[in-house]
Amino acid sequence: MPIINLPELIANPGNAFPAHQPLAFDANSELSWGQFSLRISAWETVFTPLKSQIVALYLRDSVEFAAALVALWRQGKQALIPANNLPDTLSRAAKLTSDFAGDFDLPHRLQPDSEVEPRELARLAPVTLPQAALTLYTSGSSGAPVAINKSFAQLNTELRALDTLWGAQLAGARIATSVSHHHIYGLLFRLLWPLCAGRCFSRYECDYWEELAQLAGTGKPLAIISSPAHLGRIPPLDWPLNAQLTAVFSSGAPLRREASLEVLRRLHCPVSEIYGSTETGGIAWREQDKDDIWRCLPGVEVRLAEADGLLQVRSPHLADAEWFTSADAARLVGEGQFELCGRADRIVKVGGKRISLTAIEQILERHPLVAQVRLLLLPDRGERLGAVLVLNNAGNKQLVDQGKFALNQIFKQALDGLCDRVAIPRYWRYMAQLPCNRQGKTTLDDLQALFTDAELPRLPELLERTAETNTLSLKLFVPANLYYFDGHFPGRPVLPGVVQTHWAVHYARQHWGDLGEFGALEVLKFQQVICANQSLALSLEYQSEKNKLYFAYTSGPDSAPVAHASGRVAFTRRVN
Structure with missing residues (x-):
């Protein structure tokens, strides 16, 4: 059965599929298409009075996000979709709109x-659609994020291409995901494609493999929309014997072949990788259990630039019919087939000399103490180079035994004679893992933040907030560049216990107001360390009659949470 075109869905979502048919699910319930129509209507009442044509939209609940998005389109408005709701991102979005929803x-x-x-909902005929359906931002992995407009024609064509390749394979499957819908891959694969195909999808991201295993254990057909960061870190778990995994998709960066084969071995399903970008949309796909060859999506053409061998793309997923030159070197192996040969050399000028960051990274990555490397130019540090290294076990042991200065000298000596002396990094940072956002991307801003003189963040990223009269539940993400990780501990940063208590008190005062003076920490229990790039749940309960705050940090799925820390804080009333 062919998928519904987006304009048809927008015009008449109430009759796109039977009202009782499940549209989405969470851990405890399902939501129907009839209920979805009512959510669209609720958002229409919000957007109808607006005079502006562009509205910024950010909602972690994919049902609410989809309802707001369809409601915007039904009002002839354009959606601006930021990758997150952090202050820098809001400042960037505020240049395009003053209206923020969600x-x-x-x-x-x-x-x-x-x-x-x-x-x-009323049926709209004809639908007056905005010239641009939505605006997304590039990941910022090679510079500042850039706003990219997408038309309905681009989105429709790509959705049809995906369904041509995998529609039959996904028939009857539910869609679970570990990626956000606030970038092009997640938006298409976890939201718009299931909507237009009538496939039931998860309302929230599954941050933990235990959640996915629980869904697979129902025995219902399941497809997983994932990323290299998630697929490369499958913990020891018993994958359900009755699981019917119909597909596993990955995008955002190339997946290591070992990781791809490990997914096949553990989950008994090959990984279908998608190659593309925000600008180009999907370009090609591959399954590494068969070979390393990328095959173009339907309607996509590729060729090599004569001057430098960079891959060029012409596609209906692009904004025009011109050839787009990527930053990836490639080798053509057949009609519509190619192998990627790595990113084109990133050339910067240091001391008046052209330096290849790629070449220096390759030298360092061959060192027996190194797992991963990223180099960058630091304009605020005299246009010198900075190096961010993830050490292996041997490297971390040497860092602890000999210290940072000694390790810096080891790597400088390794580069001496293999590159120009001006190309040897002046500044070095050692991380447990490269900083990454919730899309699994390491951005230039994240790397530069490790070298900035500005104060590092002292609070986690607040993802979600649920409040009752006496309780507050927060979903948090702990970034790798947190102030408290510096030197605590080398090779594996751990969040200090005093900081965990401070956060609990901070968010309690922010929510309930003045609780009085800190009196005593009556109970404190630590069970598991909290590390960088970790998602957490913080539960707070304030008993006003006792003037006491109870807090608990957990991670993992709600059905089987992992306890990290808990405690009780007593406050004393201020006397005027």
């Missing part, structure tokens, strides 16, 4: 009124 920590954010009963 999970933004802003006083005038747009949200449906829960007291207003949604009306039945």
Whole structure:
């Protein structure tokens, strides 16, 4: 059965599929297409009075996000989709719009009124669609994020291409995901494609493999939308014997072949990797259990640039019919087939000399103490080079035994004679892992933040907030460049216990106001360390009659949470 075109879905979502048919699911329930129509209606009441044509949209709940997105389009408006809701991102988005809808920590954010009963959706014919359907930002892995417009024609064509290749394979499958819908891959694979195909999808990201195993254990057909960062870190677990895994998709960066084969061995399903970008959309796919060859998606053409051998793409997923030159070197192996040969050399000028960052990274990555390397030019440090290294076990032992200065000298000596002396990094940083955002991308901003003189963040990234009268539940993400990780401990940064207590008190005061003076830490229990790039749940309960705060940090799925720390803080009333 062919998928529905986006304009048809927008015009009449109430009749796209039977009202009782499940649209999405979470850990405890399912939501139907009929209920989805009411959510669209609720968002329409928000957007109808707006005069602006562009609205920034950020919601972690994929059902609410989809309802708001469809409601925007039905009002002839364009969606601006930021990758996150952090202050720098909001400043960038504010240059394009003053209207922000969803999970933004802003006083005038747009949200449906829960007291207003949604009306039945009207059928729109014809639909007056905006010139651009939405605006996304590039990942920022090679520079500042750039806004990219996508038209309905581009989105429709790519959705049809995906369904041509894998539609039959996914028939009857539910869609689970570990990636966000706030970038092009997640938006297409976990949201728009399931919507247009009538496939039931997960409302929230599954951050932990235990959640995916639980879904697979139902015995229902399941497809997983994932990323190299997630697929490369499957913990020891018993994958259900009754699992019916129909597909595993990965995108965002090349997946290591060992990781791809390990997924096949553990989950009994090959990984279908998607190669593309925000600018190009999907270009090609491969399955490494068969070979390393990338095969073009339907309608996509490729060739090599004569001057430098860079891959060029012409595709209906692009904004025009011109050839787009990528930053990847490639080798053609057949009609519409190619092998990637790595990123084109990143050339920077240091001391008036042209330096290849790629070449220096390759030298360092061959060193027996090194696992991963990223080099970057530091404009605020006299245009010198900085190196961010992830050490292997031997390297971490040497870092602990000999210290950072000695290790710096070892790597400088390894480069001496193999590159120009001006190309030897002046500044060095050692990390447990490369900093990455929730899309699994290591951005230039994240790397530069490791060298900045500005104060490093002292609070985690706040992802979600649920409040009741006496309780507050927070979803947090602990970034790798947190101030408290510096030197605590080399090779494997661990969040100090005093910081965990400080965070609990900070968020409690932010929510309940003045709790009085800190009196005593009556109970404190540590069970598991908290490390960099970790997702956490922080549960707070304030008992006002006792003037005491109870807190607990956990991670993992709600059905089987892992306890990290818990405690009880007593406050004393201030006497005026």
